[in-house]
Amino acid sequence: MTVQIDLSDKTALVMGVANARSLGWAIAEQLLAAGCRVGFSYQGERLKGELDKLLAGRGGVWSQQADATVEEDLAALFARVKAEFGHLDYLVHSIAFAPRTAMDGRFVDTTPEDWNTALTVSAYTLVSTARHAEELLRPGASVVSLTYHASQQVVPKYNVMGVAKAALEAATRYLAAELGGAGVRVNTISAGPMRTIAARSIPGFGTMYEKAAASAPLGRNATPEEVGKLALFLLSDLGSGVTGQTVYVDAGASIMSMKLEQT
Numbered sequence: 001m002t003v004q005i006d007l008s009d010k011t012a013l014v015m016g017v018a019n020a021r022s023l024g025w026a027i028a029e030q031l032l033a034a035g036c037r038v039g040f041s042y043q044g045e046r047l048k049g050e051l052d053k054l055l056a057g058r059g060g061v062w063s064q065q066a067d068a069t070v071e072e073d074l075a076a077l078f079a080r081v082k083a084e085f086g087h088l089d090y091l092v093h094s095i096a097f098a099p100r101t102a103m104d105g106r107f108v109d110t111t112p113e114d115w116n117t118a119l120t121v122s123a124y125t126l127v128s129t130a131r132h133a134e135e136l137l138r139p140g141a142s143v144v145s146l147t148y149h150a151s152q153q154v155v156p157k158y159n160v161m162g163v164a165k166a167a168l169e170a171a172t173r174y175l176a177a178e179l180g181g182a183g184v185r186v187n188t189i190s191a192g193p194m195r196t197i198a199a200r201s202i203p204g205f206g207t208m209y210e211k212a213a214a215s216a217p218l219g220r221n222a223t224p225e226e227v228g229k230l231a232l233f234l235l236s237d238l239g240s241g242v243t244g245q246t247v248y249v250d251a252g253a254s255i256m257s258m259k260l261e262q263t
Contacts, residue, residue, distance in 0.1 A: 005236055008035035011085040012235070013077075015041045015068060015129065016094035019050045023146055023191060024094030026224035027231040031090065032058065034232065039084060041066040041077050043095075068095050068125040078132040088136040090235045093129060093145035096122040098161045107159045115160055122164035126171050130179070130186070139183030142235045145172065146227075147188045147246060149254045155208070169246050176244030185243035187234045192222045192250025217252035 012031050017024040017040055031038055037060040042051050045065060055061050062084055066077040081088055098118035102110055126145050133143075149155070150162035151169050169188055176186040193209045213221045230249045233239050248254050 005034045005232065005238070007031060007236065010034075010036045010089040011081075011087065012036050012038045012090035012092060013041065013081055013088060013133070014038055014092040014094065015066070016096075017042060017051055017054070018047055020054060021194075021224070022094060023194060023224055023227050024092060025054060026228035027092050027094070027144070028228075030228040030232040031235070032061070034236075036090070037061070037085065039063065039081055041068070043067050068129060069120055071128070074128060074132045078136065081133075081136060085136075087138050088133055089138060089141050091129065091133050091137070091141070091143045092231065092235075093126050093143070095125050096146070096161070096164070098122065098159070098164065102160045103157055105159075110160045115163075118160045118164045119167055122161065123167035123171055126168055127175065130175050134179070134182075134184075137179070137182070137184050140237065140240070141184045142239070143175070143179075143184065143186040144231050144234050145188045147190045149190055149192075149248075149250065151190075151246075152254075172246065173244045180243060185234075185239070187239070187242060187245050187247060189227060189230055189234070190246050190248045190250065190254070191227045192216070192248075192253050194221070194224055194227070212250070212253045215253055215256045215258070216250065217256065220251055221253070222249045222251045 014024050014028045028038055040051060040063040042048060042063060042065055051063055055063060064077055064080050066073040068074060099114045102114035102118060130143060145168060147165045147168050150158040151165035155162060172186050172188045179186060193212045226249050230247060234242060
């Protein structure tokens with residue numbers, strides 16, 4: 001069954017698309033298919049070429065370089081949003097990073113520098129982007145970010161990123177509480193293992209991916225398209241009563257402690 005959603009009168013900013021496998025792009029595809037006008041931000045000129053390829057031939061889109069950890073870049077980005085759209089209906093935060101050294105080693109050996117980098121990029125930028133977006137967000141607007149179940153249970157070699165995702169989920173609740181009075185909703189999507197560019201930095205990801213599929217009630221992993229569809233629900237009026245939530249799309253893997261073979 002397909003539900004047709006018309007977002008031709010809506011605007012969105014999607015932050016953090018690196019390539020066609022990015023979950024941010026999976027969300028953007030759903031928004032674009034529904035007729036939404038979408039602006040994109042990317043971190044560093046090395047990513048511009050990939051994004052340009054994705055946006056080639058599409059109408060109602062634009063892009064701008066912005067390092068979400070730099071206040072001047074955020075100010076310039078949201079000035080562009082105001083100039084292009086005048087207001088903002090949807091904000092998609094698809095930004096996360098931790099140094100490889102923090103993933104390879106033991107969690108107890110995490111350095112202050114790696115800790116601060118991971119939490120600043122992966123969690124604090126949700127707060128700072130929401131602050132810059134606040135004056136542009138109309139009543140009924142929605143903010144969505146991306147998290148992972150390592151915020152709740154230990155995932156080997158996810159290390160400080162698990163802590164960062166826990167902080168992101170807590171920030172989601174606090175932002176939802178503060179922005180709710182203006183009619184703005186804030187949620188985060190906990191996607192199961194996905195073959196994204198970020199997943200490459202996790203040692204042993206291939207094994208993790210296979211085990212998650214084997215243990216999931218649906219017998220598979222969720223897909224980027226399913227992440228995009230959930231985001232479309234949460235961003236649009238279909239999710240009008242949902243805020244402050246961590247919503248899972250992982251084929252049910254997170255509910256399982258173990259899975260026994262049927263005899």
